[in-house]
Each structure stands twice: as structure tokens, then as C-alpha cells.
Amino acid sequence: MRYFFLLICNxxxxxxxxxxxISGTVKDIEGNPLIGAFVQEVGTPNxxxxxxxxxxxxxxxxxxxxxxxxxxxxxxxxxRVIISTTxxxxxxxxxxxxIYYQFPRRDWLSFGAQYGVVSSMFGLSFSNCYDEQLFIHFxxxxxxxxxxxxxxxxxxxxxxxxxxxxxxxxxxxxxxxxISVGYQQYDYISNDFFHQxxxxxxxxxxxxxxxxxxxxxxxxxxxxxxxxxxSIILGQWIYDNYRGGISNGLRAEISAGYYFDYFTFSxxxxxxxxxxxxxxxxxxxxxxxDFFTVGVNYFFRRK
Numbered sequence: 001m002r003y004f005f006l007l008i009c010n011x012x013x014x015x016x017x018x019x020x021x022i023s024g025t026v027k028d029i030e031g032n033p034l035i036g037a038f039v040q041e042v043g044t045p046n047x048x049x050x051x052x053x054x055x056x057x058x059x060x061x062x063x064x065x066x067x068x069x070x071x072x073x074x075x076x077x078x079x080r081v082i083i084s085t086t087x088x089x090x091x092x093x094x095x096x097x098x099i100y101y102q103f104p105r106r107d108w109l110s111f112g113a114q115y116g117v118v119s120s121m122f123g124l125s126f127s128n129c130y131d132e133q134l135f136i137h138f139x140x141x142x143x144x145x146x147x148x149x150x151x152x153x154x155x156x157x158x159x160x161x162x163x164x165x166x167x168x169x170x171x172x173x174x175x176x177x178x179i180s181v182g183y184q185q186y187d188y189i190s191n192d193f194f195h196q197x198x199x200x201x202x203x204x205x206x207x208x209x210x211x212x213x214x215x216x217x218x219x220x221x222x223x224x225x226x227x228x229x230x231s232i233i234l235g236q237w238i239y240d241n242y243r244g245g246i247s248n249g250l251r252a253e254i255s256a257g258y259y260f261d262y263f264t265f266s267x268x269x270x271x272x273x274x275x276x277x278x279x280x281x282x283x284x285x286x287x288x289x290d291f292f293t294v295g296v297n298y299f300f301r302r303k
Contacts, residue, residue, distance in 0.1 A: 231257030
């Protein structure tokens with residue numbers, strides 16, 4: 001019984017030494033607190049977010065010799081190994097020369113062609129960034145303003161068009177977020193379908209390492225319905241094969257929205273297939289109307 005008691009005491013002491021509470025701050029290179037930065041113990045779900053105005057955080061590690069990862073959208077990720085004497089960490093993150101998909105901070109142009117399988121619509125798109133729906137990730141960081149335009153037609157009575165403008169960096173109480181405004185209109189006379197969408201979208205928070213959670217809010221008109229509403233967007237890499245400044249992986253995104261009289265849903269799958277060409281498969285459901293689109297884009301550096 002005495003030996004069992006000693007064994008329990010040793011285990012408790014070992015556990016106490018293995019766990020260590022680390023406090024500190026996360027700031028940029030100019031000393032500004034980075035509210036929203038994520039602190040995670042590598043290899044575990046243990047993590048915390050910086051929410052204090054001074055950039056401070058507290059985290060209790062689950063093992064001795066733990067490694068902490070510090071990351072924030074548009075900043076370079078850092079890792080620190082916790083040694084036996086570590087009780088405090090003050091981390092400075094710098095804006096990264098590569099952001100999100102690990103794209104170099106260069107200006108990009110993107111041209112795309114699409115075909116609507118259900119609607120028999122042919123379309124073209126153009127943007128000054130690596131093109132993604134809703135400008136969720138904003139790879140072309142050097143441009144303060146970015147834009148995207150698109151148009152589709154079946155060469156008869158049906159057509160659609162849209163535009164999106166994005167501003168690089170909005171700071172609200174030192175919390176930096178990109179924001180974009182968009183307009184999209186569908187006028188499919190042959191299917192008695194008219195839809196307008198005026199929206200504002202922004203990145204909210206990242207999860208795990210390559211995931212992102214965003215929100216889109218705005219005003220929509222669907223035939224006789226006129227409503228305000230919102231959608232949530234969730235994106236994640238299925239696999240990532242980074243090579244030569246381009247992420248050759250496969251990415252999926254889903255979104256769901258509610259506009260009082262109806263629901264919306266969309267699913268997107270895209271990835272690089274060959275050098276500077278990437279494909280996109282998308283499914284959209286607006287109320288009871290379904291759309292399936294396939295497309296290919298070509299992107300290149302402008303300078």
C-alpha cells in the first residue's frame with residue numbers, strides 16, 4: 001500500500017512539472033497588440049486566442065517540452081519550444097511575404113471561363129488577384145484595392161453579371177480584417193428566374209492551420225421576394241501540395257445562408273491542375289433553383 005501511495009505521488013509530481021502555464025503577449029514588429037492571434041500547442045487541440053487589448057495571453061501546456069505556434073491571418077507563423085525555465089513569452093509577428101496559400105506577395109491577374117451545366121450559360125471572368133469566390137482569402141496583398149468582374153450568357157435572352165471590390169485592411173480596435181463589397185445579378189427569363197445580390201463579406205477567424213471562417217451579409221431579391229440576410233462560409237484544404245510559390249492542392253468551401261423567405265447553399269471545389277491553370281466545380285442552390293458550374297482559370301504575375 002505504501003509503494004502504491006508513493007507511485008501516485010510521483011505521478012502527480014511528474015504531471016505537475018509536465019504542465020506549465022505560459023503567459024505573454026503577441027504583437028506586431030511595431031509593438032501593436034495583435035488581437036485575434038491564435039496560440040496553439042503543436043500536435044494537440046490545446047489552444048487559446050488573444051482577446052485582450054494589450055495582446056496578452058495565457059495557456060497551460062499539456063506536456064513538458066511543448067511547442068507553441070503563434071499565427072494570425074496575413075502574418076508569418078512562429079513556433080517556440082517551451083523549456084523547463086520558460087514561464088513567459090513575448091512574441092512579435094511580422095507581415096508575411098507569403099500569405100495564406102503561401103502565395104508570394106506579387107500582383108496577379110486571373111482570366112477564367114465557365115459553363116453552367118443546368119442553365120447552359122457560358123461566361124468569362126477577370127480579376128487582379130488569384131480568383132476565389134467572395135474574395136475570402138485575398139492573395140494579391142500588394143494592391144490596396146482589388147476587383148473582380150464576371151458575365152455569363154446563353155446568347156439568347158438569359159444573362160448574368162457581377163462585380164466585387166475589396167479593400168485590403170480594415171482595422172477595428174486593432175483587429176485587422178479585409179473587407180469586400182459585391183453585386184451579382186441573374187436574369188434567366190427562360191426559367192422565370194431573377195436574382196439580385198448586394199453583399200458585404202469579410203474574413204472572421206481562422207481555424208486549425210489552413211481553414212477559414214467568413215461571413216457574408218446583404219440584401220437579396222429573388223423574383224418577388226426582397227430580403228436582407230446573411231451567409232456563413234467555411235473553407236478548408238483537403239490536401240495541400242505547395243510547390244514553387246503555388247499551392248497545388250485541393251480546396252473545398254461550403255456556405256449556407258438565410259434570407260427569411262428562403263435559404264441558400266453553395267459548395268465549391270477547386271485546385272491547380274497544371275502549372276498556372278486551376279479548375280473550379282461549384283454547386284449553388286437558391287431557394288428551389290439549382291445551378292452547377294464548371295470552369296477553368298489561368299493566372300499569372302503582373303510584375
